Structure formats: structure tokens, C-alpha cells
Amino acid sequence: MTMFPRKTSVVVAVAIALFVIKTVTLLILGTVSYIRHTTRDLEYVRTALAVDAEQIVPSLAKPVSNSDLLGIANAVESMMLDPALKGVVVKSADNQTVLCARERDGQGKVTEARGEIQVEGSLVEKREVRFEDQALATVTLFGTTKPVQERTGETLWWIAKNIVWVDAVLFFGAFLLLNRWVFKPLREVEATAARSGSGEKALPMHASHGEFESIR
Numbered sequence: 001m002t003m004f005p006r007k008t009s010v011v012v013a014v015a016i017a018l019f020v021i022k023t024v025t026l027l028i029l030g031t032v033s034y035i036r037h038t039t040r041d042l043e044y045v046r047t048a049l050a051v052d053a054e055q056i057v058p059s060l061a062k063p064v065s066n067s068d069l070l071g072i073a074n075a076v077e078s079m080m081l082d083p084a085l086k087g088v089v090v091k092s093a094d095n096q097t098v099l100c101a102r103e104r105d106g107q108g109k110v111t112e113a114r115g116e117i118q119v120e121g122s123l124v125e126k127r128e129v130r131f132e133d134q135a136l137a138t139v140t141l142f143g144t145t146k147p148v149q150e151r152t153g154e155t156l157w158w159i160a161k162n163i164v165w166v167d168a169v170l171f172f173g174a175f176l177l178l179n180r181w182v183f184k185p186l187r188e189v190e191a192t193a194a195r196s197g198s199g200e201k202a203l204p205m206h207a208s209h210g211e212f213e214s215i216r
Contacts, residue, residue, distance in 0.1 A: 048084040049143040053125035065131040086144035087117040
């Protein structure tokens with residue numbers, strides 16, 4: 001069983017095969033590109049979370065040592081300006097008392113956390129807050145993949161647009177070249193063979209290259 005019916009034009013068969021092969025290849029490349037973009041964005045969130053954890057500890061040391069709850073809240077809320085953060089919880093050294101807890105709601109607004117903040121995968125960083133070599137508190141930062149998810153649609157649209165225009169350019173470019181160097185000489189060979197078979201005088205063929213030149 002053949003892929004195309006026997007009467008299918010060579011031009012049509014080659015054009016379809018060319019289109020399918022290029023489209024599948026570009027789809028594979030697009031999928032790989034999407035995975036790479038997503039992986040890179042997730043790595044950015046992990047890196048940003050680790051950097052935030054290192055930055056917030058010095059900011060909390062003094063207000064925690066002075067039991068300055070307002071200063072602790074200000075430091076936490078300033079850190080929550082980073083959209084990569086889902087929440088921040090500051091607890092006493094024995095983990096019994098919550099000194100400050102903030103989380104981002106569904107609309108992206110920072111509010112006081114009332115319960116446990118849900119962990120998204122491994123996007124958690126925990127640090128000790130120390131002052132004069134004494135552990136005073138712990139701070140836990142929770143990351144979120146929401147910024148990555150929001151960019152997913154844009155990434156997919158960008159990849160789809162590139163697949164479409166690259167596919168179109170490659171297809172029509174390859175088709176024009178094949179039509180000039182392959183399909184047109186084939187049609188002339190077919191017409192010449194048909195005239196010779198019916199006893200008519202064969203028409204002269206146009207200049208060709210390679211194998212077609214040898215049968216002129």
C-alpha cells in the first residue's frame with residue numbers, strides 16, 4: 001500500500017511530503033524551545049528565591065532583636081514586592097510564635113497569612129535570623145510559579161508564530177527551487193514522452209542541469 005494514489009502528481013506528492021516533514025520538524029523544535037524556556041523561567045524563580053532569602057535576613061536582624069513587630073512587617077512587605085514570592089513567614093527561634101506572615105492572594109495582593117502557606121514543589125527557602133551569633137528567629141520564603149504560568153501563553157504564541165512564518169518561507173522557497181530545477185523539467189520530459197508515443201515530433205527541451213541535461 002503506497003502513501004499516495006498511483007495517479008497522484010509527483011509535484012503534489014513532493015509538496016505534501018515536504019510540507020509534512022518541515023512542519024513536524026518545526027513542531028519538534030518548537031516543543032524543545034518551549035521546554036527550554038519553561039525550565040529557564042523556573043530556574044530564575046529558584047535563583048530569585050535564594051537571593052531574596054539571603055537579602056531579607058540582614059533586614060530582619062535588628063527589628064527581631066528589638067522585638068519591633070512593625071519593623072519586621074515592613075521588611076517582609078518590602079521583600080514581597082518581588083512577584084516570585086508567594087509568601088514569607090517569620091517565626092521565633094523555637095518555631096512556636098509567628099512574628100509576621102504575609103502571602104499573595106489570587107489577585108496578587110499581599111495580605112496577612114491566616115493559615116499554612118501551600119508549598120509549590122521545592123520552591124522554599126528557610127534561613128535563621130541571627131544577631132550577635134544568637135539565633136533569634138527563622139524566616140521561610142515560599143516561591144510561586146505564577147509569573148512563569150502567566151508567560152506560558154505568551155511563549156506558546158511566540159513559538160507558534162515563528163513556526164508558521166518559518167514553515168511558510170521554507171515551504172515556498174523550497175517549492176520554487178524544486179519547481180525550477182525538478183518539476184518543470186519533469187513536465188517537459190512527460191510531454192516529450194507523450195508526443196513520442198503518439199508519433200508526433202518531440203518539442204525541444206529547455207536547458208536543464210544534471211540528469212535532465214543528459215536526456216535532452
